[in-house]
Amino acid sequence: MDTAAKKPFDEMYLQDEAVRSIYAEYAAWLKNVPLHQLESKRQEAELLFRRVGITFNVYGEDAGSERLIPFDVLPRLLSAKEWDRLSEGAIQRVKALNMFLHDIYHEQAIIKAGIVPATILANSQYRPEMFGVDVPKGIYAHVAGIDLVRTGENDFYVLEDNLRTPSGVSYMLENRKMMMRLFPELFRSYPIAPVEHYPQVLLNNLRAVAQAGVPEPTVVLLTPGAYNSAYFEHAFIAQQMGIELVEGQDLFVRNNAVYMRTTEGPKRVDVIYRRIDDDFIDPLSFRPDSMLGVPGLLSVYRNGGVTLANAVGTGVADDKDTYIYVPEMIRFYLGEEPILSNVPTYQLSKEDDFKYVLGHLAELVVKEVQGSGGYGMLVGPAASKQELEDFRRRIIAHPANYIAQPTLALSTCPTLVEKGVAPRHVDLRPFVLSGKSVTLVPGALCRVALREGSLVVNSSQGGGTKDTWILKD
Numbered sequence: 001m002d003t004a005a006k007k008p009f010d011e012m013y014l015q016d017e018a019v020r021s022i023y024a025e026y027a028a029w030l031k032n033v034p035l036h037q038l039e040s041k042r043q044e045a046e047l048l049f050r051r052v053g054i055t056f057n058v059y060g061e062d063a064g065s066e067r068l069i070p071f072d073v074l075p076r077l078l079s080a081k082e083w084d085r086l087s088e089g090a091i092q093r094v095k096a097l098n099m100f101l102h103d104i105y106h107e108q109a110i111i112k113a114g115i116v117p118a119t120i121l122a123n124s125q126y127r128p129e130m131f132g133v134d135v136p137k138g139i140y141a142h143v144a145g146i147d148l149v150r151t152g153e154n155d156f157y158v159l160e161d162n163l164r165t166p167s168g169v170s171y172m173l174e175n176r177k178m179m180m181r182l183f184p185e186l187f188r189s190y191p192i193a194p195v196e197h198y199p200q201v202l203l204n205n206l207r208a209v210a211q212a213g214v215p216e217p218t219v220v221l222l223t224p225g226a227y228n229s230a231y232f233e234h235a236f237i238a239q240q241m242g243i244e245l246v247e248g249q250d251l252f253v254r255n256n257a258v259y260m261r262t263t264e265g266p267k268r269v270d271v272i273y274r275r276i277d278d279d280f281i282d283p284l285s286f287r288p289d290s291m292l293g294v295p296g297l298l299s300v301y302r303n304g305g306v307t308l309a310n311a312v313g314t315g316v317a318d319d320k321d322t323y324i325y326v327p328e329m330i331r332f333y334l335g336e337e338p339i340l341s342n343v344p345t346y347q348l349s350k351e352d353d354f355k356y357v358l359g360h361l362a363e364l365v366v367k368e369v370q371g372s373g374g375y376g377m378l379v380g381p382a383a384s385k386q387e388l389e390d391f392r393r394r395i396i397a398h399p400a401n402y403i404a405q406p407t408l409a410l411s412t413c414p415t416l417v418e419k420g421v422a423p424r425h426v427d428l429r430p431f432v433l434s435g436k437s438v439t440l441v442p443g444a445l446c447r448v449a450l451r452e453g454s455l456v457v458n459s460s461q462g463g464g465t466k467d468t469w470i471l472k473d
Helices: 021-031 035-052 080-104 118-122 169-182 184-189 198-208 231-241 297-302 326-334 351-359 385-397
Strands: 071-078 143-150 156-162 219-222 244-246 251-253 258-260 267-269 271-274 307-309 364-368 377-379 402-406 412-417 420-429 431-434 438-440 445-448 464-470
Touching: 021 071, 021 184, 035 071, 035 169, 035 412, 035 420, 071 080, 071 169, 071 412, 071 420, 080 143, 080 156, 080 326, 080 431, 080 438, 169 184, 169 198, 169 231, 169 445, 169 464, 198 219, 198 231, 198 271, 198 431, 219 231, 231 244, 251 297, 297 307, 351 385, 351 402, 377 385, 412 445, 412 464
Parallel strands: 071 464, 219 244, 219 271, 271 307
Antiparallel strands: 143 156, 143 420, 143 431, 251 258, 258 267, 364 377, 364 402, 412 420, 420 445, 431 438, 445 464
16 A cells, blocks of 8 residues: 555656646646636635635634635546446445444344444444334435545545535535536536536435335425534535425424424424434433434434434444444445455554554554544644654553554645645545435545645645546546
8 A cells, every 4th residue: 555655646647747648638728727817716716605605614723713615726537437436335335334333223243243343332422222223224324425535546445434414515516516617618628427416316315215105205404503614515405405404493393203393384394314413413312401403303213203314323333443344344244345445444442553553653644533524633744743742642541542544645636726736635525325226426525635745635624625527438
């Protein structure tokens, strides 16, 4: 596997500076576009995004917690062949994860087989309240974001699975609309697969998991409210799907059913696409101080009176400690070899791994098992001596709270920066939808680390986004 010591894979250029075939036409176009014109387009995009309110919370910045996610006007290109492999691998992974979730809330065969340790049942995201509950069609993760990184021509790795309330699809959709507006000539010269049907595919899948016998299921999107960092996305997706955006106070429980308050009186709700974490979804079952959820919702859900997407308890499957076992889950449940590989991962709860990581801390990326968004993470090669020592103490105090991975040399794509066009590291989050079937829309959220040399692409840590073009055959 490539690591940070090796020059990262450039997705546009070969080692001899020749352009890869997939980028040939694009490179010719780019060569004839003045930098000031690209910068003008970038400013136009920023103005338009600001008008529609696309913002994200960035914690710890003096300028305020809410800002625009930087948008790069240079797209990332993937061939149909590359996409086919990625989508097949992501679908395979999500199928296995859904089977794993059903299993650990029912027979627990994978634990009895000794493949996954019983300690997983002590994970804070495992919800005993879901044991024995049969969810519609056995689907727990209706929307999954699979984070992928590339290190070579055919080397794609899964960095992590996002199964709770994965975000970012609004940027996939809005980035595409923006690129079509800014550069219509490129869309006439490239066979780019469309992504705008994502909301309809999602809606169809959600309707497919409603209770049996409901001819026209009512679907709503449940948001924590306007102060949530992803509120723009919640409102955007609800509008695109043509469904109501609701908060907990808009819903109530009666006679084993959930109803929405409307100006015409109560209306029954069949499927809730929820963007609220488990802890806050029902104050009678989880956190009693939650003002965001719906009292009694879990009881109705357990009794089959409403469908929640994603299901309560999915978080145990996207924990970084669980991630290690996904390749074995694929073999156990599907009888197949994994199409996409994990990044090699050290479990610090194991003595040998613990010793190795402490001895090579400056070479590794260390992550909190239940961390997210780039927080609680150490990038060894970029850390100071003091940061390394501080993290060493944290690991020694609670080794089971951490995993470690090699510092991958993430692939780079041309990116518009202050000095012009330069390579910057990228990752990819395609969204896998499960319902009628398990599918992907041919597009993804592409995040880019805008700081030179940075490997941290998270929006919450100052990263930006790009449009991703999947080229049709």
